[in-house]
Amino acid sequence: MKHIGTKEIHTERLLLRKIRMDDAQDMFEQWASDPRVTQYLTWPPHKSVEDTKQIIALWMKDLDEPQVYRWVMESKTLGKVIGTIDLVSVDSRHRCGTFGYCLSADHWNKGYASEALHAMLKYLFVEGDFHRIEATHLIENPASGRVMVKCGMKEEGVKRQKFLGHDENFHDLVIYGILKDEFLAR
Numbered sequence: 102m103k104h105i106g107t108k109e110i111h112t113e114r115l116l117l118r119k120i121r122m123d124d125a126q127d128m129f130e131q132w133a134s135d136p137r138v139t140q141y142l143t144w145p146p147h148k149s150v151e152d153t154k155q156i157i158a159l160w161m162k163d164l165d166e167p168q169v170y171r172w173v174m175e176s177k178t179l180g181k182v183i184g185t186i187d188l189v190s191v192d193s194r195h196r197c198g199t200f201g202y203c204l205s206a207d208h209w210n211k212g213y214a215s216e217a218l219h220a221m222l223k224y225l226f227v228e229g230d231f232h233r234i235e236a237t238h239l240i241e242n243p244a245s246g247r248v249m250v251k252c253g254m255k256e257e258g259v260k261r262q263k264f265l266g267h268d269e270n271f272h273d274l275v276i277y278g279i280l281k282d283e284f285l286a287r
C-alpha cells in the first residue's frame with residue numbers, strides 16, 4: 102500500500118495541518134484540559150501544559166513518516182488550533198484506517214468535526230490508497246456517531262462492553278465504516 106502521510110488540507114473554515122510545539126498552550130486551554138472533551142476518550146484531562154507538551158513531543162517523533170496521518174484542526178478565523186483528527190491505527194495489509202477526533206467544547210455543534218472528517222476521508226480515499234475507513238464511539242456519545250453518519254458512514258454493529266471508561270465501568274462501542282466506492286458515489 103502506498104502511503105502519503107500528513108499533508109495540509111484546506112476546508113472552508115479549517116486548516117488541517119501537522120501539530121507544532123507552539124500549539125501547546127492553545128491545545129491545553131481549548132480541549133486537552135477539559136473533562137467534557139475527555140469524558141468518552143481513553144485519556145484523562147491534562148493537569149498542566151507540561152502534560153500537553155509531552156504528548157506533542159511524542160506525536161512529533163514520527164509525524165513525518167508516510168504511514169502517519171495525524172492532523173490538528175486550526176480555525177482559519179481564530180488562527181489557533183481547536184481540535185485533532187487522526188488515524189489511530191493503520192492496517193496496510195487490508196488498506197484500512199481507524200480514526201479518532203476531538204474538538205474544543207466551545208466549538209461543538211457548528212459542523213467542524215463533520216467538515217474535517219469529510220475532508221480527511223476525501224484525502225485518504227482519493228489522494229491516498231485506502232479501501233476502508235472505520236471508527237467506533239461509546240454508545241453514550243451519539244454526537245460522534247451523528248458526525249460519522251453525516252459523512253456517509255454506516256453503522257455496522259456494537260462491541261459489547263469493549264471500553265473501560267474513566268468511571269471504571271465497561272461501555273458498549275458502536276462500530277461505523279465506509280468503503281472507498283461508497284464515498285466516491287456520494
Ligand SMILES: CC(C)(COP(=O)(O)OP(=O)(O)OC[C@H]1O[C@@H](n2cnc3c(N)ncnc32)[C@H](O)[C@@H]1OP(=O)(O)O)[C@@H](O)C(=O)NCCC(=O)NCCS
Binds near residue numbers: 141142201208
Ligand atoms: C464528537 C465531536 C468531535 C463532534 O464535533 P462537532 O464539531 O460538534 O460535530 P458536528 O457539529 O459536525 O456534528 C455534531 C452532530 O451531532 C449532533 N448532536 C449533538 N449532540 C447530540 C446528542 N446528544 N445526541 C444526538 N446528536 C447530537 C448535532 O446536532 C450534530 O448533528 P446535526 O448537524 O445533524 O444537527 C465533539 O463533540 C467532541 O470533540 N467530543 C468530545 C471528544 C469525542 O467524543 N470524540 C469522539 C470520540 S469517538
